[in-house]
Structure formats: structure tokens, C-alpha cells
Amino acid sequence: MQDNRAHQNILFVINPIAGDIDKEELEEEIIAVCEEHQINHIFYKTTGDEDVEVIKSLIKENKPDLVFAVGGDGTVSQVGALLIGTKTPLGIIPLGSGNGLSKDLNIPQDTEEALQLIHRHVIRNIDTLDINGHPSIHLADLGFNALVVKRFSDGETRGPGAYAWIAMQEFLSYEPKFYTIDTDNERFEGEAFMVTIANANAFGSNANINPTGILNDGRFEICLIERFPKTAALGILYKLYTDSIDDSVYTRKLSCRSAVIHNTEHEVMHIDGEPVELGNEVRITIKPKSLKVVLPVPEAE
Numbered sequence: 001m002q003d004n005r006a007h008q009n010i011l012f013v014i015n016p017i018a019g020d021i022d023k024e025e026l027e028e029e030i031i032a033v034c035e036e037h038q039i040n041h042i043f044y045k046t047t048g049d050e051d052v053e054v055i056k057s058l059i060k061e062n063k064p065d066l067v068f069a070v071g072g073d074g075t076v077s078q079v080g081a082l083l084i085g086t087k088t089p090l091g092i093i094p095l096g097s098g099n100g101l102s103k104d105l106n107i108p109q110d111t112e113e114a115l116q117l118i119h120r121h122v123i124r125n126i127d128t129l130d131i132n133g134h135p136s137i138h139l140a141d142l143g144f145n146a147l148v149v150k151r152f153s154d155g156e157t158r159g160p161g162a163y164a165w166i167a168m169q170e171f172l173s174y175e176p177k178f179y180t181i182d183t184d185n186e187r188f189e190g191e192a193f194m195v196t197i198a199n200a201n202a203f204g205s206n207a208n209i210n211p212t213g214i215l216n217d218g219r220f221e222i223c224l225i226e227r228f229p230k231t232a233a234l235g236i237l238y239k240l241y242t243d244s245i246d247d248s249v250y251t252r253k254l255s256c257r258s259a260v261i262h263n264t265e266h267e268v269m270h271i272d273g274e275p276v277e278l279g280n281e282v283r284i285t286i287k288p289k290s291l292k293v294v295l296p297v298p299e300a301e
């Protein structure tokens with residue numbers, strides 16, 4: 001149901017550099033919407049340094065009814081992780097270079113439309129994952145894509161062009177690695193080019209690794225791209241960008257509630273876009289409906 005009255009106090013966490021978009025005017029627009037609807041607003045602009053600690057204490061001190069992340073997937077994950085298991089919903093104004101979770105949640109990508117969520121929305125619960133004690137809301141990877149994410153985050157250059165350039169360079173020499181994966185109902189043993197732990201569907205780049213994933217079904221998917229001839233790469237890319245990767249003969253999917261990935265070749269890994277080092281045993285469990293999110297009011301309502 002639409003729920004305007006209950007949310008009178010909102011914390012906006014704004015990443016000023018996300019998506020290389022100037023957000024001065026946006027702040028004015030947020031203030032205007034809040035004033036029109038008699039909503040108290042608190043702003044925090046991230047600095048890239050100890051933001052999590054500051055946001056945590058702002059939530060503790062101000063007890064906001066909602067927290068909006070204004071930025072890209074990195075900002076959304078930082079804020080969302082703090083709200084898992086709490087009564088406080090996560091709102092998103094998508095303004096990053098990658099806005100994967102907001103797209104999976106059908107949040108408007110148009111800023112003017114997204115701003116209307118401040119006063120008109122529904123609240124729904126979605127699942128999250130626990131990966132060796134780290135929260136994951138969106139997608140985590142081992143293998144090729146994780147290596148590209150790591151090199152991208154170690155580098156100076158931002159934006160999709162830099163990401164694509166690194167991916168091309170790495171692709172030429174990357175060799176699939178051997179994994180053993182035990183889920184609550186099956187075992188996989190074999191080589192994989194990449195292993196994606198998917199609570200959601202598509203990366204910020206729009207590459208859809210898990211087209212049939214549902215964010216609140218109490219399950220997650222381990223999506224494998226197995227060894228493939230280099231000549232098949234374009235076909236795989238095409239399927240990733242046309243929501244048809246499940247049709248590829250080089251993919252396989254394990255749907256489960258818990259899993260252990262034995263990462264014996266020490267492949268690098270990322271969780272929701274942040275590189276992490278988790279050791280050789282990666283344990284994943286689903287936390288059903290553990291995060292409240294702010295969504296557009298369905299048309300029928």
C-alpha cells in the first residue's frame with residue numbers, strides 16, 4: 001500500500017561523485033519535495049572515507065523512517081547493508097554509472113520520477129545473502145568478472161569505457177578455474193569462466209546473468225559460465241544483453257538456499273561490486289525477506 005504519512009523523517013545519503021553527475025540542483029529538488037509533503041530531511045554527503053561509520057551513527061542518532069541512497073550500486077550497497085534486519089526501508093535515487101539493483105527493483109531511472117518515491121511508494125521485503133559474514137543484496141562473483149572488477153577498482157579511470165577496456169585485455173589471457181560447489185540439493189565439480197552468486201538479475205552494465213531470478217523467493221542462484229571457445233564469446237555477450245543467457249550451452253544454474261563454494265584456486269571475488277578476500281571456502285546462506293525497500297506504487301493501486 002501507498003504509505004505517505006508514516007515516513008516523516010528521511011536521511012538522504014548522497015554520493016557527490018557517483019556517475020560523474022553534479023548533484024547540487026538535485027539537493028534543492030529533494031528539499032522542495034520534502035517541504036511540499038512536510039517531511040523532515042537530513043543530508044549526508046559521502047566522502048569515500050569512513051562513510052559507513054558516519055551513516056551508522058546518523059541512523060542511530062536520528063532514527064530516520066527511511067534512508068535514501070542517492071548514487072550508484074556502491075552507495076546503495078553501503079547503505080543497504082546497514083539496513084538489513086532492521087525496520088528501516090532502503091530507498092534509491094539511481095544516479096551512478098552502474099544502477100543494477102535499482103533496475104532489478106523497477107525503480108524509475110529518470111531522476112524526476114524517482115524523486116516522487118520520497119512521498120509516494122510502497123514498502124516490500126526482499127531477500128539478502130550472507131557470504132562468509134558479509135551482506136550481499138545484489139550480485140557477487142568469483143572468476144573473470146571479479147578480476148575485472150578488482151582491476152577496475154584498483155585503477156584510476158572510472159566509467160564503462162575503462163571497465164570494457166580492462167575486460168578485453170583480461171579476456172585474451174584468462175583461463176577458467178576449477179571449483180567444487182555444494183548446495184543444499186546438488187554438487188557441481190568442474191571448470192568455470194565465472195561463478196556468479198545471484199540474489200538479483202543484472203549487473204550495472206545491464207548484462208543479465210540471472211534473468212529468471214526473483215528477489216523475494218527465499219532462494220538464490222549460482223550462475224556458471226563454463227569453459228567456452230574464445231570464438232563463442234560474442235554469442236555469450238549477445239545473450240547476456242538480450243536476457244537469454246540461460247539458453248547458452250555454456251551456462252548452468254544451481255538454485256538453492258545455501259551453498260559452499262570451494263575456491264581452491266584462490267580466485268578473486270567481489271560482493272556487490274566491492275573486491276573482497278574470503279579464503280578458500282565461501283559459505284552462502286539466504287536471509288529471506290530481510291531488507292525493506294521503497295518501490296513505486298504498482299499501477300493497479
Ligand SMILES: Nc1ncnc2c1ncn2[C@@H]1O[C@H](COP(=O)(O)OP(=O)(O)OP(=O)(O)O)[C@@H](O)[C@H]1O
Nearest residue numbers: 015018019046047048071072073074075096097098
Ligand atoms: N566524495 C567522494 N569522493 C571520492 N569517492 C567517493 C566519494 N563518496 C563516495 N565515494 C566512493 O564512491 C564509490 C561508490 O560509487 P557508486 O557506485 O555509488 O557510484 P558509481 O558512479 O556507479 O561508481 P563506480 O563508477 O565506481 O561504479 C565508493 O567506492 C565510495 O567509496
